[in-house]
Amino acid sequence: MNQFNDAWLLAQLRAGDPQAFEMLFNRYFRLLWMEAYARLDNAEEAEDIVQEFFVELWEKQLYLGIQQSLKYYLYQAVRNRCINRLQHRKTAQKRLDNYIVVMPRNQLPAYRLENIELRLRLDHAIQGIPPESARVFRMMYLEHKKRKEVAAQLGISENTVKTQLARAVRYLRRYLDNFNER
Numbered sequence: 001m002n003q004f005n006d007a008w009l010l011a012q013l014r015a016g017d018p019q020a021f022e023m024l025f026n027r028y029f030r031l032l033w034m035e036a037y038a039r040l041d042n043a044e045e046a047e048d049i050v051q052e053f054f055v056e057l058w059e060k061q062l063y064l065g066i067q068q069s070l071k072y073y074l075y076q077a078v079r080n081r082c083i084n085r086l087q088h089r090k091t092a093q094k095r096l097d098n099y100i101v102v103m104p105r106n107q108l109p110a111y112r113l114e115n116i117e118l119r120l121r122l123d124h125a126i127q128g129i130p131p132e133s134a135r136v137f138r139m140m141y142l143e144h145k146k147r148k149e150v151a152a153q154l155g156i157s158e159n160t161v162k163t164q165l166a167r168a169v170r171y172l173r174r175y176l177d178n179f180n181e182r
Helices: 006-014 018-040 043-059 070-101 116-127 131-142 147-154 158-181
Strands: none
Touching: 006 018, 006 070, 018 043, 018 070, 043 070, 116 131, 116 158, 131 147, 131 158, 147 158
């Protein structure tokens, strides 16, 4: 039996041995990267996911809470991070699609936000939104933050964020439709 099996590595990690962490990294990085790449179909994202996981594993001492096999834990952790990343992609695309909805239909630029005139119109329209709704709109659509992040940062509930965002989008649709009719 290999003297450096997973159970031994886990025991060494729990003892705080940085060499055990290096061995673990060298043993599993490529395998975990392949797992992430198979799920994400993006080499750079896969590498980021796995590197971030290893950093967190060490810095937050996540290995202390491992109850099942080390290998199973590593694969599950990377798998879950990939699922979260895919969900984030889906949410970002949905936000972008919703953002396009507030633009005048005949003014959709080929490169969306690169169209300076449209961006100026949008900025002008945002100035007409009540300040709290405008702040929520900017944070979610322009800064790409999640509802939970916005709520925490502004000290309001997620439902309030949802309401403020709906109010902003409704206003922008009306404003930009009216602007388009001119």
